[in-house]
Amino acid sequence: MVTVTPPKTESQKADNFFDICNLSLNKKGEELCGDKVKFIKTERKSTIVLSDGLGSGVKANILATLTSEILITMLNADVPLEQVMETVIGTLPICQVRKIAYATFTIIQIDHFSNQFKIINFDNPPVFYFKKGRIIKLEERVDRILERKVKVAEGTLERGDFLGAISDGVLYAGLGDTMNFGWGWDNIAKYMENLFVHQVPTARSIIQSVLNETRSLYRGHIGDDASLVGVYVRRRNPLMVFTGPPLDMTKDEVYAERLLSFPGRKAICGGTTGNIVANYMGETVEMDISTMRKELPPIGKLSEIDLVTEGILTISKATEILRKCDCDIDRLPFDRNGAILLAREILEADSIFFLIGQQINEFYQNPLLPKNISIRRNLVEELVQLLRDHQKEVDLEYC
Structure with a gap:
């Protein structure tokens, strides 16, 4: 069962959104990546961990996964940083041949209320920090924990x-080619600066561009696992989804106005819900027959609404699609139907607010369920849990 949380006021929810994305390239011939990125977002903070296991393949993947899991779990539980570092560094064995740790890591912690960040770097390449699109060299201090050097940097976003944060596989792109020592940190920084000049960036667009160039420099033969995780601070892109007519029919106009006054993208899921909003606007929902599919009704059109779809079937199918693509927008199917369009709206949004009417449509109601348990409610709660499992910010309100 999903825990229902009341909607946050503007004063409770910071205007800044911390857009986090990560992508990796596997070493040629390896099914598993030897790098591992994990991040957790809470109301108060974001914690990001990039771990690079020694070598490549299964062994490196296991080492990096264990390291990142230990770090993210302890840090999220607010275990003191020094104790966390001692636990991880004390756990990692040292390669007797190369005299280096079996896994390196970078930690980025961000306080959502103060916007202050802390970076802890253990033998990974330095973190890139861009302010107004220009690279800024972070001042680092060196701490010693269990006789190992750990670099720490702090600032405000x-x-x-x-x-x-990158693994060293990105640095080595082009090694042995025209650049004897690989792409190099400075060249990567200049490349990223150019991205800020020529495009309106998101975390994903920046990371995709860098890793596409990394692949190109390797000429398709990736010589080492290459990963990049980034956080970009930008304005929040919210979405409201209104589905199901309110239990109290006298409140129809109240909730229609709630949707229309919402400061972000707006979606309606449900024929009756669409008609409620259309009547309030003095319009009629126009159907787009070209979007009709064998298993899905067509989408509708209203002047101030970004997406209008049927309810139960579309939400169910959209949830199935999101599960199959693992909430990765790049893996969404290419088709213009209501379920895919709804899934895209959800994945493009930074935060989603579901306004769920509790009036039950008898046509869809399972006769084996009590009258007060709605199929719509169960479907939305299943969708919400899936999104939260993928670090999406989601709120619900029943009406």
Whole structure:
């Protein structure tokens, strides 16, 4: 069962959104990546961990996964940083041949209320920090924990800032080619600066561009696992989904106005819900027959609404699609039907607010369920849990 949380007021929810994305390239011939990225977002903070296991393949993947899991779990539980570091560094064995740890890591922690960040780097390449699209060299201090050097940097983020952590496989792109020592940190920084000049960035667009160039420099033969995780500070992109007529029919106009006054993208899921909003607007929902599919009704059109779909069937199918693509927008099917369009709206949104009417449509109601248990409600709660499992910010309100 999904826990229902009341909607946050603007004062409770910071205007800045911390857009986090990560992508990796596997070493040629390896099914598993030897790098591992994990991040957790809570109301108060974001914690990001990039771990690079020694070598490649299964062994490196296991080492990196264990390291990132230990770090993210302890840090999220607010275990003191020094104790976390001692636990991880004390756990990692040292390669007797190369005299280096079996896994390196970078930690980025961000306080959502103060926008302050801390970076802890253990033998990974330095983090990239961009302010207004220009690279800024972070001042680092060196701490010693269990006789190992750990670099620490701190600062405060503003809108438009970007932090990026890489594994050394990105640095080595082009090694043995025209650049004897690989792509190199400075060249990567210049490349990323150029991205800020020529495009309106998101975390995904920056990371995709860098890794596409990394693949190109390797000429398709990836010589080492290459990963980049970044956080870009930008304005929040919210979405409201209104589905199901309110239990109290006298409140129809109240909730229609709630949707229309919402400061973000707006979607309606449900024929009756669409008609409620259309009547309030003095319009009629126009159907787009070209979007009709064998298993899905067509979408509708209203002047101030970004997406209008049927309810139960579309929500169910959209949830199935999101599960199959693992909530990765790049893996969405290419088709213009209501379920895919709804899934895209959800994945493109930074935060989603579901306004769920509790009036039950007898046509869809399972006769084996009590009258007060709605199929619509169960479907939405299943969708919400899936999204939260993928670090999406989701709120619900029943009406």
